[in-house]
Amino acid sequence: MRSFASAWSVIQGSDAGYARFYGTDNDATAGCDGGFMSIVQGEDRPVLERGPGLPTLQRLVDRANGSDSITVLINHFTRGETVPAHTHHVEEVLLVIAGECTVNVDGRQKTARAGDVVIVQPQADHSISHHCDEPCTVLAVLGSPDVQIGATK
Template sequence: MIAKPSGIGRTASAMYGRRSMRIVRGSDQLVEQRPSPLPTIQRLVSAATGSTQLTVLVNQLDAGDEVGSHTHDVEEVLYVVTGRCQVEAGDETAALHAGDAVVIPPGALHGFRHSGQPQATVVAVLASATAQTTWSQRPSREMPGIG
């Protein structure tokens, strides 16, 4: 017998009570100011907001801000909404601009940084509402920029 993943074949009302959707207002979610060089982050969607499958994080990066090397136990998509950033994953490096996205597989060591102006907005979508992060490097300003 093949088991269906949680939620497959269930109606929205079965998953969310009688509601077909759950609205999470950004204005209701805490924006966390973190010490430099970490970006400002808003945990928009997670288990805390009722999600059962995803985490959505909105990162606001000023010049020099970065998220150091880390891994997740699930797949992650980084989507650049505004500005640009440099992403490192494994032994690969890529410059991303507004409208670009990158898919990071589970367990891949990765990080990203912003060295330009103006501010960059990077949305991270993790394939779990309770994704686990393991840090291997604290951000440091010595890492080269994207030029």
């Protein structure tokens, strides 16, 4: 079983290009169980600069690069940045990877720190803000490969 740090290095993209899990550099080598699993290299996915007051956004996984079930995003926050209030038609799971942030879900505000997970139900109004000097990184997993990002309430 991989450690969290090892899995995170895979998510962030420690190798170039698409690869097959257990294979190397685009090999179609089968894993120990004979199955294949694509790895999306984080370094190959663009980081979107969304403007003043908004964290950068990296769309790691969605239908466009092979997922049939989920979207995976990474938000990188610096002091004073906020993801404004919005909703999704699917459940969203937020994992704070580094730092801390304030998450507001349907009017309930809580501080979430590295290692904390927030589960946001479908249609729940939610936002994320960051007011600390230390950067914050939040991984978001949404229950659809076709989630549109950018619309706010």
